[in-house]
Amino acid sequence: MRLNDTGGRQSRITIHDLAAAAGVSISTASKALNDAGRVGEETRERVKRIALEIGFRPNALARGLLSKRSFTIGLLTNDTYGRFTLPVMAGISEALVDHGVSVFLCAIEDDPTLGQIHVDAMLDKQVDGIIASGKRLDRRLPVDLSSLPVPVVYAFTEGTPGSVSFRSDDAQGARLAMEWLIALGRSRIAHITGPESFFSVCERASAYREIAGDSEPVLYGAWAEAWGHEAVGRIWSRAGEKPDGIFCGNDQIARGVVDALRERGVKVPEDVSVVGFDNWEIVAAQTRPPLTTVDMELKELGRQAGLTVLALAEGRPVEPGVRKLPCRLVVRQSCGGACKV
Amino acid sequence: MRLNDTGGRQSRITIHDLAAAAGVSISTASKALNDAGRVGEETRERVKRIALEIGFRPNALARGLLSKRSFTIGLLTNDTYGRFTLPVMAGISEALVDHGVSVFLCAIEDDPTLGQIHVDAMLDKQVDGIIASGKRLDRRLPVDLSSLPVPVVYAFTEGTPGSVSFRSDDAQGARLAMEWLIALGRSRIAHITGPESFFSVCERASAYREIAGDSEPVLYGAWAEAWGHEAVGRIWSRAGEKPDGIFCGNDQIARGVVDALRERGVKVPEDVSVVGFDNWEIVAAQTRPPLTTVDMELKELGRQAGLTVLALAEGRPVEPGVRKLPCRLVVRQSCGGACKV
DNA sequence: CTGAAAGCGCTTACAG
DNA sequence: CTGAAAGCGCTTACAG
Missing domain, CATH: 3.40.50.2300 (Response regulator)
Structure with a gap:
């Protein structure tokens, strides 16, 4: 019988623990949790209930190894100031959190070496995709993203030909x-x-x-x-x-x-x-x-960029090209005219 | 013989490919790469050379599964504005990139539900630690971080009693x-x-x-x-x-x-x-x-917070308590006095 | 010095 | 309906 017995910081609860607690095999436990395969309704319910009770949460690393999906994407930016990247980032994060996707943030300044290090680190961690972002529509990031094993989307920075990119109109x-x-x-x-x-x-x-x-x-x-x-x-x-x-x-x-x-x-x-x-x-x-x-509307831009890498990562087809997003007028007092037309 | 044969986006190069290319077993390949175990000097060199040639990079998910270390940490912040978090974040990232650690950024506003979702997502992804950051020294994040299975460090936000936290003096x-x-x-x-x-x-x-x-x-x-x-x-x-x-x-x-x-x-x-x-x-x-x-000096604050979660994650001992970091005077022209005392 | 085997935590055909 | 087995990509005792 396996138990939390490593001493020190207790080891996490695994599917073994769950299976044992529910009195089923780990394959049944797995299928019950994922609503996959043939499992008796009563068994499925019980496994789910016990999972909740003992606080079982599947190890995303193990899942990722099998599924080839890490539910992770990387955001690369050279906008240290953060003025443009922050809203973009907020949009990406907001759009993806619902899909269980987390975002690695990599600020690379304009250093190609640092850029490469971050890209390699992200690829090692099996990101499902990368969003390249910057502070100018007409500048490339100092790192080549054109032939990566994962999809890349450009947001508020110049993309390579044939890529998908988002910018404001x-x-x-x-x-x-x-x-x-x-x-x-x-x-x-x-x-x-x-x-x-x-x-x-x-x-x-x-x-x-x-x-x-x-x-x-x-x-x-x-x-x-x-x-x-x-x-x-x-x-x-x-x-x-x-x-x-x-x-x-x-x-x-x-x-x-x-x-x-x-x-x-x-x-x-x-x-x-x-x-x-x-x-x-x-x-x-x-x-x-x-x-x-x-x-x-950089937040919206980020949101769309996020959903787009996700689509690409899932193999859904996406038209390449530059997508221009409409701007919005914010009326305060420097023009007169209290209300928008 | 295993090859890149999945069609579509080519599957990544694995240690199997490397071992085959070098004419050794995967265990020897692994040991050669990691400078571990007994491996002939000539073999070790050859494996490393070929790894470079074919562009082999170990899958961090697989490594993490074994080592219980994901080389990943989470940064939680409710500072949407980003004014404080950005420099802190830059410091964390800078300090950790050298150690191969990537940073998940989670902006949670002041929403406890969203906070919990992000924390769960990070734990699922087996982060090695979490840095909680904010915009006020005297406010807690809207989520309880006090009994997580990973170390937590607080930066520019109030920590729980007994925790390690960093703030400016x-x-x-x-x-x-x-x-x-x-x-x-x-x-x-x-x-x-x-x-x-x-x-x-x-x-x-x-x-x-x-x-x-x-x-x-x-x-x-x-x-x-x-x-x-x-x-x-x-x-x-x-x-x-x-x-x-x-x-x-x-x-x-x-x-x-x-x-x-x-x-x-x-x-x-x-x-x-x-x-x-x-x-x-x-x-x-x-x-x-x-x-x-x-x-x-929020960047320095971030750097120290980063190195501290890392230390904690590696099991090195860290004194709990509040660490106050010195501020620095930046002399421009609003006081006169061209040069610093 | 080198390799076969077991295992990290999970999922998914495949038998029963 | 349920479980044993194989396997994701890697590392690490353990034999040879």
Whole structure:
């Protein structure tokens, strides 16, 4: 008779213990628990009841060895800041916990060696799939994921050709912002944004251009409050009519813009409406007035990425390609217009 | 002869394949790889070389089943915001990756049910230990971790009696801030901080009192920029000498304070020196001028917590109790004094 | 020095 | 309806 007898931290309850307690063989115990095979109804009930009583939980390592499924996936990210990865991660975790899947988090900075170590560690642990995530749509992770023995899905980072990847629809997000400004009666809308080298900057800028026209200048700069400040200085010091709306490339820039306007005595939102991008709470909600801004719905993005690796891991077919997820406008006070159209 | 022949995604290379390729038994292959048992030097080398060539990597699930070690730990946190957990997590991951340990991240919000599900999932997966982390030193996670079959370490959250827990030394951090202000010649130092219900608020406040004396008032409020603003308004509108230094309970408050002072025409750091707490980059670095602030060294805290669960998991003895880790002053421009004492 | 055997905890054909 | 046997991929006494 096997018992918890190793001394020290007691050894866990195994299916042997359960079978013994229920007076059946381990194969019957197994089948009863999993609602598999032929087992008498009464026996099945009894085994299940006793399993609960003695607190039996199957060892996932043993199961994984047989089933070739570890119910584990890896999340690889180079976003140390965590600004983008955290919501993505929360979405993944939320979507997968219901399926019994746990997530390994691997922060690899931009170190290829570290990246490889983490990938190897995950593969050794037989992850069912990997989600690669980052902080830029137009940058690859510093590690090659193209020919792994497990499925890979990309979220908020550039994927390899033929892969499945998820990203926000930045053009649609920009349109949301512009349409909101226009609906509020703004007609001279400026665009102050980040570095032109960013793909998302270009995408937002061309959506802006499509609506605002080619004559309007786009001001490219750093992703920083200071740049928002400086840009306002530039616009307000040049001749001609001033904008009555400003669409900013992110919330930090928007905050700089709002602060700079206030310091010049320009009222937000009375004189000028300002929209941000990212809906980064700590910035957007603390700005005076709080920012109306575009939310990229990263949690939803994570959720879909999670469900997709899962599908792939289970061998279900998934169309390769880039999936763009719609953004959502979050209305606070920097534009006026209390309610959404 | 076993081969990769499952069709579809090729099955992984096993020790059988390695043994066959090297012309030895699987036991010899195993011993050669692990530098265990008696194996001829030449054989050992050959097995290792071939393992590398064919890309053999042992299945961690199989190893774990035997060794009772999964080389996996779980990180449980209710800090959705991720402000505290991310650095802690980075430290844990960094410390453990060298030991081949991967980290499951479980964000449980404040939901006890979700917490239990994650804990069960981690135990099923045979984690070697669990690190519980949070956003407040004086709050428990909404799930009982006191009698788990694996070791538990608490980081930046309250532990159960008799457990091992890590936290920042907030009193020492507060002293760092105050001593820095005093060294810069400030003598009338105010303290604007968060809600009195927070343990860390009380600890920082009493360290402040020890240095500033009992006569100085501590202004308690919300953890928000708006409160920093308001507090400055209160202080500057009352009679008597104004402070020449302000020690703030966190960076958000400090930012509100700095903005409010600027708006009143009070110069920072010329007229008043301001110190924050947290060293939250997005706030501290973007303030004008950037904040001198106290860093809780959460990454180091994570590192130590990680190494400690590992020690516990390996059966090495660890003193129970609360370990306070020293904070570090980060000097930027909000105090003057270009270089650290 | 090398290999056959047993076993980690579980599941799944296959007999009875 | 139930159980003995084989096996997932590996390690570790134990023989040879």
